[in-house]
Amino acid sequence: MDSLIQIQYLNKSYGKKKVLKDVCLHLEGGKIIGLLGPNGSGKTTLIKILNGLLKDYEGKILIDGQNIGLHSKKIISYLPDEPYFENWMTTTDALNLFCDLYDDFDLDKALSLMDRMDIEKKIKIKELSKGMKEKFQLALVMSRKAKIYILDEPIGGVDPAARDFILDIILNNYDRDAIVLLSTHLIADIERIFDEVIFIKDGSIVLHEDTEELREKRQASIDTIFREEFRC
Amino acid sequence: MEKFDANIPIYIQVVDIIKREIVNGKLKPGDKILSVREMSIKFGVNPNTIQKALFQLEREGFIRTERAVGKYVSDNEELIEVYKKEYIHTIVLQFVQQMESMGIDRKDIIKYLEEENHG
Known part of the structure; x- marks a missing residue:
């Protein structure tokens, strides 16, 4: 079977600065994959390209066998690295928006997740704390029955207790054949859920391996290996 | 959520936890064990990691699979x-x-x- 995400020789520049260099990746369904790199390494640029938000790149990308476009947008559930709700919006408005935009959105699931997080309906989103806002957005994104989930820094602003809850949401709600591609620079708290990790450094992929094999081979945690690999 | 030593492959630690539960009687011969998904959530780790652990336990004879029914603790006392x-x-x-x-x-x-x- 072909990989769900195929990227061949992807290059992207902002002006003269190359931000992605010859990125080649084949990602298969049924895996939770960590996209790991320091700030400015190209994680978010790569993610934006996969989501069709940046178009002027070189190289070939196939998602579920097709070019980026309507089909890929339909099967990818995307959590951006910054909130995208308008100031006037309430939690209920956001739920309605997701219902309208996505056929695969499971409203009951979203409501039950909100219930568990003690987030009420009809509350202005901007009045939620940063951590709550992140959890709410993740709940929306994970309530879609998508083939690919792309989560850009989902655990940035939350405290360690909330991180466990977020891992729980991800493990509980992703479809077993789906890809979860999750970018982060906080590895220690989350490495236990990864099947594979990708290290990205200055726009190049420097490592892409099975996490358990990597631990076995190097006798170290992914966090330690990451620190060695990216030592300044 | 279980605490794991991140320096050691997690499936090996899951194997050890389940063996210990069998030894201390928390899991008894013939008991049905949790599904991959349930275990993944209980331990807070990837389902494929659980799968790998169960595969090893089965290979060593600690658990057995009944087709389409589930996995059980072995009767091999x-x-x-x-x-x-x-x-x-x-x-x-x-x-x-x-x-x-x-x-x-x-x-x-x-x-x-x-x-x-x-x-």
């Missing part, structure tokens, strides 16, 4: 007994070596053990 003995042996050996490295002889080791009020 001899295997469980052997593992239990090995496990105890490893821990005792480690303990005795540590004590001896502090110059404590066998007689005193036993004395310390008796004095220790566990819990």
Whole structure:
């Protein structure tokens, strides 16, 4: 079977600065994959390209066998690295928006997740704390029955207790054949859920391996290996 | 959520946890074990990691699969007994070596053990 995400020789520049260099990746369904790199390494640029938000790149990308476009947008559930709700919006408005935009959105699931997080309906989103806002957005994104989930820094602003809850949401709600591609620079708290990790450094992929094999081979945690690999 | 040592492959630690549950009777021969998904959520780890752990447990004979029904703890009590003995042996050996490295002889080791009020 072909990989769900195929990227061949992807290059992207902002002006003269190359931000992605010859990125080649084949990602298969049924895996939770960590996209790991320091700030400015190209994680978010790569993610934006996969989501069709940046178009002027070189190289070939196939998602579920097709070019980026309507089909890929339909099967990818995307959590951006910054909130995208308008100031006037309430939690209920956001739920309605997701219902309208996505056929695969499971409203009951979203409501039950909100219930568990003690987030009420009809509350202005901007009045939620940063951590709550992140959890709410993740709940929306994970309530879609998508083939690919792309989560850009989902655990940035939350405290360690909330991180466990977020891992729980991800493990509980992703479809077993789906890809979860999750970018982060906080590895220690989350490495236990990864099947594979990708290290990205200055726009190049420097490592892409099975996490358990990597631990076995190097006798170290992914966090330690990451620190060695990216030592300044 | 279970605490894991991130330096050691997690599936190996899951295998050890389940073996210990079999040894201490929390899981009894013939008991049905949780599904991959349930276990993944219980331990807070990836389902494929659980799959790998179960595969190894099955290969070693600690669990068996009934097609389309689920996985069960093995009835092979001899295997469980052997593992239990090995496990105890490893821990005792480690303990005795540590004590001896502090110059404590066998007689005193036993004395310390008796004095220790566990819990």
